[in-house]
Amino acid sequence: GDEEDLEARPAVVTVMGHVDHGKTKLLDAIRRSNVVAGEAGGITQTIGAYQVSTEVDDVERRITFIDTPGHEAFTAMRARGAKSTDIAILVVAADDGVMPQTIEALNHALAADVPVVVAVNKIDKETADPSKVRGQLTEYGLVPEEYGGETMFVDVSAVSRQGLDELLEAVVLTADAALDLRANPTMDAQGVAIEAHLDKGRGPVATVLVQRGTLKVGDSIVAGPAHGRVRALVNDIGEHVPEAPPSMPVQVLGLTSVPGAGDSFLVVADDRTARQIADQREARKRAAAQAAGAR
Ligand code: GTP
Ligand code: NA
Ligand code: MG
Secondary structure, three states: OOHHHOEEOOEEEEEEEOOOOOHHHHHHHHHHOOHHHHHOOOOOOOOOEEEEEEEEOOEEEEEEEEEOOOOHHHHHHHHHHHHOOOEEEEEEEOOOOOOHHHHHHHHHHHHOOOOEEEEEEOOOOOOOOHHHHHHHHHOOOOOEHHHOOOEOEEEOOOOOOOOHHHHHHHHHHHHHHHOOOEEOOOOEOEEEEEEEEEEOOOEEEEEEEEEEOEEEOOOEEEEOOEEEEEEEEEOOOOOEEOEEOOOOEEEEEEEOOOOOOOOEEEEEOOHHHHHHHHHHHHHHHHHHHHHHHHO
């Protein structure tokens, strides 16, 4: 796309950290305080990615959040999450401190050259020791601003809701200081599948993050080895929407099979082209599998 077609887009923020350190609960707390979601009446848990609005300096800012599991089995998902994000929030429970998946998540973020904001969670707990967390992460190169470093640490509690505004502010400050958040909304959409599954009633359902362009109902798309025509788009609060602009997470209905988490997607000219590309990808996958089997 042309340089002049670039428009501001929301930051994409991936929430990472050790299992049970409170990533989902924290996002849930952030989402509940969100006026936009509240106005729509009730929040659905359909996808692990959503947008919230926050006001910083009287300016409304939207932020896209992606939740990731902390369980050690999900290493690949964290690696992919780090790649498709602008900012990582590293959640560390203040009672537990730094744990193996904290470090693993941090390493994925650093490898992807993604700025990190640390959310020191569960500070409502009596055993919480937020300064210990700061000390531990300093050893891994994340030096808190208050120690003369460059990393923002924010003490939060998903339970008492303390620190949530400060956390959102830290995200916005990081975006403004470090990132050029623009994308061309006019081109055919491209992005990445975050999650996908087969729904009994609706068929293959893929949650995708639009990274460039605008995805529209009726578009012919290829997602990994899957293809199809977009029958419906469902946003993070369960509403059907006609289109999804850059940085918007949305559920796509109409694929003929289920893509993999982390697969890229793109809009193509027509159904025939989509099927051809999908067939080629499928054939390449089979050939690679055969070659691996022959070794
Ligand atoms: P995985 O997705 O399994 O990696 O876990 P998670 O990081 O998403 O943690 P989750 O949000 O599921 O929270 C784990 C447990 O910690 C739950 O029992 C939460 O209620 C609890 N929890 C989360 N945040 C807080 C907090 O700020 N304070 C307290 N006291 N408990 C919390
Ligand atoms: Na959990
Ligand atoms: Mg979780």
